[in-house]
Amino acid sequence: MSEEEEVFRIVVDPKDHRDLPRTVITDCPSDLMNKTGSWRTLRPIVDKDKCINCGICWKFCPDVSIHVKEDGAEVDYDFCKGCGICAKECPVDAIEMKKEEDYV
Amino acid sequence: MSEMKIVSGNYASAYGAKLSRAEVVAAYPITPQTEVVEKIASLVAEGEMDAEFIKVESEHSAMAASIAASNTGARAYTATSAHGLALMHELLMWASGARLPIVMTNINRAMGPPWSVWADHHDTLAQKGTGQLQFFCENNQEVLDSVIMAYKICEDEEIMLPGMIVEDAFILSHTKEPVEIYDQELVDDFLPPYDPDYKLDVDQPLGFGSLGMPDWYMDFRYKIFEAMEKVPDKVEEVNKEFEEVFGRDPGGLIEEYKTDGVDVLIVTMGSISSTSKDVIDELREEGHNIGLARLRTFRPFPVEKFRELIKGVNVVGVLDRNYTFGHGGDAAREIKDAIYGYHDPIVKDYIVGLGGRDLTPKILKNIMEDAISLQDKGLDEEIEWVDLKINQERWRR
Ligand code: SF4
Numbered sequence: 001m002s003e004e005e006e007v008f009r010i011v012v013d014p015k016d017h018r019d020l021p022r023t024v025i026t027d028c029p030s031d032l033m034n035k036t037g038s039w040r041t042l043r044p045i046v047d048k049d050k051c052i053n054c055g056i057c058w059k060f061c062p063d064v065s066i067h068v069k070e071d072g073a074e075v076d077y078d079f080c081k082g083c084g085i086c087a088k089e090c091p092v093d094a095i096e097m098k099k100e101e102d103y104v
Numbered sequence: 105m106s107e108m109k110i111v112s113g114n115y116a117s118a119y120g121a122k123l124s125r126a127e128v129v130a131a132y133p134i135t136p137q138t139e140v141v142e143k144i145a146s147l148v149a150e151g152e153m154d155a156e157f158i159k160v161e162s163e164h165s166a167m168a169a170s171i172a173a174s175n176t177g178a179r180a181y182t183a184t185s186a187h188g189l190a191l192m193h194e195l196l197m198w199a200s201g202a203r204l205p206i207v208m209t210n211i212n213r214a215m216g217p218p219w220s221v222w223a224d225h226h227d228t229l230a231q232k233g234t235g236q237l238q239f240f241c242e243n244n245q246e247v248l249d250s251v252i253m254a255y256k257i258c259e260d261e262e263i264m265l266p267g268m269i270v271e272d273a274f275i276l277s278h279t280k281e282p283v284e285i286y287d288q289e290l291v292d293d294f295l296p297p298y299d300p301d302y303k304l305d306v307d308q309p310l311g312f313g314s315l316g317m318p319d320w321y322m323d324f325r326y327k328i329f330e331a332m333e334k335v336p337d338k339v340e341e342v343n344k345e346f347e348e349v350f351g352r353d354p355g356g357l358i359e360e361y362k363t364d365g366v367d368v369l370i371v372t373m374g375s376i377s378s379t380s381k382d383v384i385d386e387l388r389e390e391g392h393n394i395g396l397a398r399l400r401t402f403r404p405f406p407v408e409k410f411r412e413l414i415k416g417v418n419v420v421g422v423l424d425r426n427y428t429f430g431h432g433g434d435a436a437r438e439i440k441d442a443i444y445g446y447h448d449p450i451v452k453d454y455i456v457g458l459g460g461r462d463l464t465p466k467i468l469k470n471i472m473e474d475a476i477s478l479q480d481k482g483l484d485e486e487i488e489w490v491d492l493k494i495n496q497e498r499w500r501r
């Protein structure tokens with residue numbers, strides 16, 4: 001988690017309200033600290049052989065959790081919530097939603 | 105040089121914002137507040153006030169723009185009234201949660217329907233839970249003074265909360281009185297520039313207002329509680345400092361008018377206090393041991409102060425220029441809450457002057473005489489509506 005460690009922090013590990021700034025202020029990409037991937041019940045699996053790198057899944061993903069690399073789309077499972085929008089939108093059906101429980 | 109001008113409460117507000125060197129003013133006009141916006145717009149246009157004047161399409165946007173401005177570290181000011189204030193409701197809470205010391209003037213006006221543009225405190229009191237400090241003014245000088253003091257209180261690093269200056273529709277907003285417009289240098293010495301420790305800054309990006317999970321939200325709320333608890337002392341401290349610099353005592357938390365050792369205490373808010381004081385004088389001359397407490401700071405409610413003040417008092421007659429659709433008026437309810445377990449006087453709530461209904465010296469005297477009579481006969485009605493068609497004869501006689 002390099003991005004998280006690199007940034008300057010106002011408060012590190014607050015113990016109680018006395019350590020907090022007066023209101024909620026974030027000095028780092030706080031979304032990176034909340035691993036929403038743990039909410040997932042369905043897991044998108046990309047078939048890279050079918051993927052045509054069109055980028056539609058990336059455009060539609062509400063969590064910016066799928067990235068199109070040279071060899072096809074890749075899911076960031078730390079943050080993907082498993083909504084299935086990417087699978088629905090993929091024009092060549094390269095993404096399949098599988099049960100998360102089969103992977104943990 | 106300070107100069108005396110004959111100005112309306114609305115202009116007094118505008119001059120208060122100018123003297124406080126408000127840097128961003130975002131406002132939307134509404135009767136009876138319109139002149140505040142017009143005056144500031146013209147002061148800015150004529151180069152007399154160095155502020156960014158933002159024209160917005162609603163009061164909701166006015167407060168949103170003020171929040172953004174305040175977040176960048178600018179001193180922000182706005183003004184509104186009644187339905188405009190109600191439309192701001194969501195953002196009023198945002199301003200306090202984000203701990204932004206925005207100061208605004210609300211011209212007290214009745215909420216419709218029935219449609220009304222006249223004085224009534226319901227609009228302001230309906231926002232009492234939004235984290236805004238609330239200061240009710242008696243005259244136009246106090247309006248100007250309170251704007252300046254509010255910035256000093258709200259911007260204190262231990263407080264950092266938004267505040268509202270409250271003046272009665274037309275009775276203050278459109279009535280002209282002599283008001284001392286202070287020398288700018290004097291105000292500058294009293295009120296240093298606003299310089300918060302955290303602000304929106306492209307060179308050091310920060311995120312404001314993000315998620316607070318259940319294991320932290322409550323602790324942030326506790327911080328507001330702590331700040332609110334510090335406000336009463338701060339109000340008195342700033343009031344004292346103000347008096348030293350400007351030679352005027354705006355009244356702090358509660359203005360005490362002849363309250364020493366009284367049997368009957370009348371509590372008022374806003375512009376009716378002046379007429380009430382005259383009536384108090386009359387009754388005292390007639391031999392009644394009666395005094396008046398003008399509730400100036402409604403939020404936070406001066407709980408401790410009331411406990412001191414009500415000690416030894418037999419009857420507290422509260423004039424509530426509001427009916428907040430609950431059990432009577434807000435001031436009486438809060439007073440009872442404050443003294444519960446400490447003192448046990450008779451507390452009677454008089455609902456008065458809603459929607460601008462006139463409160464003549466005669467009506468006020470009848471109210472006070474009624475309060476005096478309770479000493480012998482005991483509490484008749486906990487809440488009484490004064491000067492309705494059905495009882496007008498009694499109150500106007
Ligand atoms: S399942 Fe939803 S969250 Fe996960 S990558 Fe696809 S669109 Fe994004």
Ligand code: SF4
Pocket residue numbers: 046050051052053054055056057058068072073089090091092093094095
């Ligand atoms: S939408 Fe389908 S084909 Fe297009 S990049 Fe994503 S996975 Fe590949």
